[in-house]
Amino acid sequence: MSLLTVILLLICTCAYIRSLAPSLLDRNKTGLLGIFWKCARIGERKSPYVAVCCIVMAFSILFIQ
Incomplete structure (x- = not known):
């Protein structure tokens, strides 16, 4: 559960950092720092799914744990 939260x-x-300063993540599309660029792309393209997952995680942290 905590890995999913992380x-x-x-x-x-x-995704938030890329919306503020796109050049920070766009210059590192490959290698180890490319993970952050890929996470930003997932956050931008799959935002409804990410939002639903965030709501589910918030509900489980607040009410189940």
Whole structure:
């Protein structure tokens, strides 16, 4: 459960950073730092699914744990 939370936070953070300063992530599309660019792309293209996952995680953290 906590791994899913970390992945969702990484995707949302990378998408937010790319919306503010696209040049930071666009210059590192390959290699180890390319993971952040890929997370930003997932956050941008799959945003309804990411939003639903964030809502489900928030509900489970608040009410189930």
